[in-house]
Amino acid sequence: MTRTARLALFAVGAAGLAALLVTGVAGLPDFGHYRGPYGDVLNQVAVGERHATSVVAAVVYDYRGFDTMGEELILFCSVLGVALLLREHREGRARRDDPVRSDALRFFGLGAVAPTLLIGLVVIAYGYVSPGGGFQGGVIAGSAALLVWGAGSYAAFQHVTPESLVDLAEAVAAAGFVLIGVAGLVATGVAFENFLPLGTPGTLVSAGQIPLLNWAAGLEVAAAMTLLFAEFLEDVMIREGDGS
Amino acid sequence: MIPLQLVALLLVAVAGTSVVLTRDLARQVLVNAVYGLALIVLFLVLQAPDVALSAIVVGSAAFPLILLAAIVKDRERE
Numbered sequence: 001m002t003r004t005a006r007l008a009l010f011a012v013g014a015a016g017l018a019a020l021l022v023t024g025v026a027g028l029p030d031f032g033h034y035r036g037p038y039g040d041v042l043n044q045v046a047v048g049e050r051h052a053t054s055v056v057a058a059v060v061y062d063y064r065g066f067d068t069m070g071e072e073l074i075l076f077c078s079v080l081g082v083a084l085l086l087r088e089h090r091e092g093r094a095r096r097d098d099p100v101r102s103d104a105l106r107f108f109g110l111g112a113v114a115p116t117l118l119i120g121l122v123v124i125a126y127g128y129v130s131p132g133g134g135f136q137g138g139v140i141a142g143s144a145a146l147l148v149w150g151a152g153s154y155a156a157f158q159h160v161t162p163e164s165l166v167d168l169a170e171a172v173a174a175a176g177f178v179l180i181g182v183a184g185l186v187a188t189g190v191a192f193e194n195f196l197p198l199g200t201p202g203t204l205v206s207a208g209q210i211p212l213l214n215w216a217a218g219l220e221v222a223a224a225m226t227l228l229f230a231e232f233l234e235d236v237m238i239r240e241g242d243g244s
Numbered sequence: 245m246i247p248l249q250l251v252a253l254l255l256v257a258v259a260g261t262s263v264v265l266t267r268d269l270a271r272q273v274l275v276n277a278v279y280g281l282a283l284i285v286l287f288l289v290l291q292a293p294d295v296a297l298s299a300i301v302v303g304s305a306a307f308p309l310i311l312l313a314a315i316v317k318d319r320e321r322e
Contacts, residue, residue, distance in 0.1 A: 031245050056294045123297070131293035139301035146305055225306055232313040 051198040052207035057128035061213040065192030068213075069181055072220055076174040079224045083167075086231045096237050099153035109151020117144040124218035128207045134214045138221025145226045154237050157230075166227050173220035180212050252286040269318075273311045277303060 001009075029035050042055055042063070052058040060068050100106050120141030127133025149157035180192075187195035194208035204211070259279035266272040280303035287296035 054294075131297055133294070136294075136297045136301045139306060143301070143305035146309065228306070229309060232310055236313045236316050 047201055050194070050207055050210065051201040052128040052210055053202045054128050054130055054133070056131070057133050057210060057214065058207070060133070061128070061210045061217075062192065062194065062208075065181060065213065068217070069177060069192070072174060072177050072217060075220065075224050076170065079170065079227050082228060082231050086235050096154065098237070099155075100151055105151055109147060112151070113144050113147050116147055117141055120144060120218075120222070124214065125204065127214045127218075128210045129202060129204065134217025134219075135221050138218040139225055141218070141222040142225025142229065146229050149229075149233060154233065157233065161226050161230055163230070166223050166230065169219055170223035170227060173216050173223060177213060177216040177220065180209055180216065184209065249286075249289050252282070252289045255282040256286050258282075269315050270312070273308055273315070276311075277308060280307075 034040075042059060046055040046058040046063075047053055050058040050062055052062070100109070117140075120137045120139075120143075122137070123132040123140055124134055124137030127137065145157065145161050148160050182191070184193040184195050185191040187193075192213075194210075196208045196212075198208050199206035201207075256279070259275070259282040263272060263276050263279050266275045280299060284296050284299045284303070287293075287299060
């Protein structure tokens with residue numbers, strides 16, 4: 001195909017795409033004018049029905065808890081896939097020696113590990129009271145492990161994230177999430193239906209079974225992130241070829 | 245639309261375009277981080293703290309690490 005023909009074809013395609021895009025955008029509701037009923041209904045009823053002051057958490061772990069289970073399993077399967085593909089033939093191969101030599105970086109970096117982990121746990125713990133939750137807090141907790149590599153050494157990272165423990169946490173958390181949903185099914189006849197006392201809204205003892213699902217998600221995400229970091233770092237740290 | 249929202253939207257547009265126009269991969273990771281920051285500001289301005297928090301945690305460690313790991317690996321093969 002000649003250059004002119006390609007350009008002509010592109011011009012037709014681009015004009016068509018632009019026309020569709022403009023029509024689509026023109027048909028959108030005005031900025032700031034929300035039309036759907038669900039958000040408004042949930043804002044009205046969620047705190048009263050579920051005793052969770054974070055409506056987002058009530059939606060994620062209760063009203064559409066089944067979807068969240070699907071998302072949990074997507075994460076589980078993706079991480080499983082990464083481990084299956086990257087975890088092979090590594091025994092006896094040389095690793096890079098990469099300890100951080102700057103005292104200042106070691107001091108402040110490693111000093112930030114515990115606070116980062118704590119922030120992660122707090123973000124998980126208050127997920128159904130205020131913004132935050134298992135996903136966000138789990139990623140922060142996983143990042144704390146990454147900081148051990150970034151400010152310390154790869155050997156230290158491997159030491160704080162034993163493979164068997166991370167694998168176990170990942171599996172237990174994924175299974176736990178599903179089992180809590182099944183418990184709702186057994187107790188009430190509806191999967192992910194609440195089966196625990198609702199407690200006082202705005203406190204940590206609230207929102208029925210949402211805290212359990214929230215912590216299961218937090219552990220699952222933290223383990224998934226740690227496993228992902230471990231596999232990618234291992235892949236980078238192994239020397240290419242024969243130790244050159 | 246209040247001026248703050250307009251500024252945040254414009255920032256996202258400028259940062260997003262910059263990511264596409266940056267050709268050096270390692271540099272692109274950093275420009276992409278700035279784009280992530282612009283998105284976080286937009287989410288906050290639009291009063292979506294949960295989404296902003298998700299964007300912060302993913303954009304600050306997990307995503308850049310995986311990109312950098314892939315780039316390092318790719319350069320070693322050359």
